[in-house]
Amino acid sequence: MLHHQMIRQDFGFRVQRFGGFYTCLVLSILSFLSPILMVIIPQLPIYTFRTSQLRCDVECDGLLISLSFKLMCLAAGAWAVFYRKPRSTLPRLMLYRGFVCLLLILVGLAFWLFYIFRISEDKKRTSYKEIVSYSMCYLDALIVLHYLSLLLIHLRHQQPAFLIKIVRSPDGESSSFLIGAMSIQQAAANVLDRYYSSFGIFNPYLEELPTSRERRDAATAGGGDSNYKYFNPGQDGYGNYHEKDSRVGSPGFRNSTGRKDYGHNDLFYDEYEYERRLKKRRARLISATDEAFSHIHRINNMDNKGTSSPMDSYEVAQTIFPSIVRPLQKYLRITRQQPRHTMDSILSHLANIIHYDMSPKAFLEKYLTVSPVLQNDMERVELQSWSLISTVAVTRDLTPGVTFQLRQGDVSLMCDVITLPHYNITEALLQTPTTQSFIVDRSSHQV
Structure with missing residues (x-):
């Protein structure tokens, strides 16, 4: 039951995603083929035109050549501007695109109605040159619509x-x-x-900065009293938060992130301590990576001297990976990036960097940025x-x-x-x- 429901939802989403695109595509193809059909239909045995009516002089040949050239230009312009799959599925209809499609339908219906009426009712006095001129007018209207759609759908948004x-x-x-x-x-x-x-x-785990070890120990050792901050009102009336034998307490509270709020001083020192540890582990990671890559240069020099068989980039990455993985794991742990990077992905990235002979900073860019x-x-x-x-x-x-x-x-x-x-x-x-x-x-x- 759930499988069939997922199939229906997937089908409905595909219709919503590509329905407008394929509708415009079908309308464009039918409009493009209409002038060609208008020129070809009199040559078919459906209508009995006289030979004199189907005669095409020099002016008629020029109109046919102009018609072919305009069709080629219209097809190239429509392909370059509009033939692309939609990158976003919008909840409502795009008004300007719907307006252009409506004009395309109305122009096509109007030209075809007059075309059928002229051929059926007045075919004895209609010449082939007039039909070619009529299809040329239809093509001119399509070119104007193409220009209008270019202005409304694309160029209108360019000006900030x-x-x-x-x-x-x-x-x-x-x-x-x-x-x-x-x-x-x-x-x-x-x-x-x-x-x-x-x-x-966005890393949701970074919203909670790690508190100092002393505060964690105090929070866990106090039991039920860990939800309170204690202070001692001195002679001047100001509280001293570091008196252990104080008896007056104020209940701590939790902020929107669920982390216990200890005051601006504690928050300041927590952030300061976190930044200090972060810079320290970053420096260790950069130093270890530079040393590992210098080891790669020594391996390459040994390979050039012929003292050992050359290794591919993946084998070289496996050789230096143990010297990088420990400081990298510590850095990923303090920046809460462990879920994003697995050991296999790190090793593959290192092999790719070595293959293209990139610098150590190029390898660390993925984790530092x-x-x-x-x-x-x-x-x-x-x-x-x-x-x-x-x-x-x-x-x-x-x-x-x-x-x-x-x-x-x-x-x-x-x-x-x-x-x-x-x-x-x-x-x-x-x-x-x-x-x-x-x-x-x-x-x-x-x-």
């Missing part, structure tokens, strides 16, 4: 009109970029492109599902002050739309002292 500020929750990382005039759902797709290409990898999001192997999937939340209809264009949100699990992106100001740029002349002023100043100085 707004600034979108993105804030990620819960870590608060933010970024901003310029965007053109488009609908809210199209802006959401652009926001996700920006997110996956410029934001850092946390951006972009797509650097995370877990994010490299074919489909990313996000929920768009907006108080305004998602088919409407962006306006100043609009706010919408994108959600995926615990990660949410708050997007604020800010309008760009009008820049009033005036020209000002550079005022330089004249020769006369120099003379006056000199004379006054002498006086």
Whole structure:
């Protein structure tokens, strides 16, 4: 039962994802073939035209050549601009693309109705040259529609009109970029492109900094009293938090991340201690990696002298891997990156770096740099599902002050739309002292 439901959902998603694309593709192909069919139909034995009516003079031949050339240009332009699979599945219909498709249907129906009426009712007085001219008019209308769709769907968004500020929750990382005039759902797709290409990898385990060993011991040894902070009100009325025999306590509380809050002083020292340990383990990792890669150069020198048989990059990686793995594991542990990197992936990455003769810093870049999001192997999937939340209809264009949100699990992106100001740029002349002023100043100085 569950399997059939998943198949139905998958089929429905595929229809939603590719339905609009293939609909536009079918309409474009039918519109492209229509002028050709209009020229070919009189030559078929369906309609009994006289030989004089089917005669094509020099002007008619020129129209046919022009028709062929315009069809080739239209096909190349449509393929270069519009033939691409959709990269995002939007919740609503794109208004401008739907408007262009509606115009395409109306123009096709109008031309075909008049074409059938002229051939059926007035075929005795219709010449082949007039039919070719009629199909040429239809092709001109298609070229105009192609130009209109290029303006509405592509070029309209190129001019920057707004600034979108993105804030990620819960870590608060933010970024901003310029965007053109488009609908809210199209802006959401652009926001996700920006997110996956410029934001850092979100690590939920880093939200809880490790506390010092003394505070952990105090929290575990106190039993039920570990939920309280004790202080001793002295003579001046200010509390001393380090008196063990104090009897007055204040209940600790937990913040939004679930971590016990010990006050700004404790938080400051925890962050300071964490940064110190992080820098120390980073320095050990860099030093160990440099030493391991210098060992690679010694191995290469021995291979060049012929003292040993040459090894491939994977064997060399296996040789130096034990000297790197321990400091790397400590660094990944303190930065909470263990779930993202397995031993096999690290070894393969090291072999690839050695194969292309890259530097030690090139090997460490994958672990020391946390951006972009797509650097995370877990994010490299074919489909990313996000929920768009907006108080305004998602088919409407962006306006100043609009706010919408994108959600995926615990990660949410708050997007604020800010309008760009009008820049009033005036020209000002550079005022330089004249020769006369120099003379006056000199004379006054002498006086």
